[in-house]
Amino acid sequence: MQQHRALILRSNRFLGSSLVNKGLLSSGDLEAANEKFMDAIQTPELLKNASILTTLLYDLKVLDEARLLEHIVEEHGIGLIDLNHVELRSLPSTEIDLSLCWASSTIPFDKVEETYMVASCYYMSAPVVKHWEELLDGKVVWYGTSMASMSRGLERLEDVLAAEKAAAAAAAAETAETE
């Protein structure tokens, strides 16, 4: 996770500024969230879940997530998705870096021809959008999603990728045995 430290800092900083600039959050509340965020990133075990969005939503309870999602739809014209209704799997020709997904609260959940469908809680944070678009060569259709949907999605994806990895290892062992 440490390899994504700069992205975590940058994406959270931008998200906070965007929320304040769009009138979704007060500076005082952002300041309180930043304090907790800074404490979290000093502790390696907490870095994976360090997010001002989580703090604002569940800890300080000062951000209205429904209003945030509504803003994303109205201002940015992107759709919403509930990852609970999506079958998560590794995508063809994509090496999904789970730590990057955690760091940016973002999951590429489907691929149609050369275009990736990507869900994110951090769409309002320019560094996250830029980072993923560079990674996926700009062929991205973005979706907004709730933090709860994202957290469950990331946990499920962890399980799916672990199962896929185990299956691949078993298949490789079987092939080796046959040979």
Added chain:
Amino acid sequence: MAYSVLILDDDVDFNSLLTDIFEQADYIVTSLEDPIEAVEVFANTDYDLVVTDHKMPEMTGAEFMTEIKKLKPEVPVIMVSGFLENDTIRALISGGVGGVFLKPLNIFSLLERTSELIEESRRFKQNSDSDSGSAMAGLADQVDGDAQMGFAFRSFPCKSRTSIDFAERLYSLRNFKSTLSLIGEVGTHFRLICEDIRNFYESEKEHFIYLSPGSFDAEQVLFLFDEAKAAGAERVTCVLLDVESMSDEQKPLVAALSKCAGVFESIETPSRTIFCVSGDLDVLFDEGRIDEHLYILMGTAEVRVPALRDCASDIAVLAQQMVVDIIKEKGLGSVSRFEAPAREFLSQHLWDHNYEQLRATVRQVMESSPGDVLTLAAVTAALQSNAAASPRARFEARLSGARVDYVRAASVLLGGTRAKVAAFFGTDTTVIEATLK
């Protein structure tokens, strides 16, 4: 002294009501219902202020204002109306209206604004009386800009949308609780901008202290806080200049000061912090010149200071204001004025080092050819000369900054009395005023 007000409203009842309000507040009132007649009367009479309705049959209030501003632009105008579209309000503001009041009226606000506008207008008149006609151009532009925005702003003349937006954003954030970050390019005049923020407050109990890498340590900060407290400060705003140039020892202190933690725990006076940074914050972060803590801390309320090239309409006015300041500083009799091609050049030049570069250039022009007309040739020569001798220019700029610091320090030590400060430095008060300004 009673001031005279012209009231224009085609609604007889409302006109009568306005007349009563202003007469009871001891104004001499002329009330008219026909805008065409009002233009004629206005042209032949001296008024201190005009109050007009917007919706009238012959011409709108905005059109009336345009007509009378052509005749006497210095007379403030207040618009009173039942309903105004946002676009109309914007058009009125850009046309120079001093205030817009919607019905039902808040009489106290109306009278308060009236008094403020007349006061501003008189101050402007006094200034223009003491300066020559050419100096008036710079000041008139500034007063016009202030009238448009409804508050005073000196660091940018606010003749362009970008600088108006910047000034309005700063004004809207003036009551920030804890931290504010000003991020600009190299050569940005952060100190003057912060002085504008200070001047948003009328109270003498709002104190600003300025700390730069050369003067920032815990002892100095605590001393300045004690001093502010002794002077009756109810709140202290710490302005941290050149944060990106702070040493590794100073950076933790910056974060601690903004939270009154660690060595600053003993500070009792409520405080807040303005961070001033030259450069791109992300680049500075990547380069390790801004640490993680500061990087996040600075994101709470962040304002980008426009570069001069982004507000081209401001540059010539700003340069003219600098000329006026130099004239006052040197005690010269007449005020020089840039010729049209020079103004055009000033507006179009990119000014990579922003305000500081413009100031150095204007100073150089005034040193080399302080005639009545400042020519394009003098400006380009000054620019080339400063570019060629940039180490010297930088040194002079530093000396100039140090001089301001000394005068400020003496002013604080001598209780703010300009005469005493002038006597201390063996000069007169106008020089001290100009330096402190």
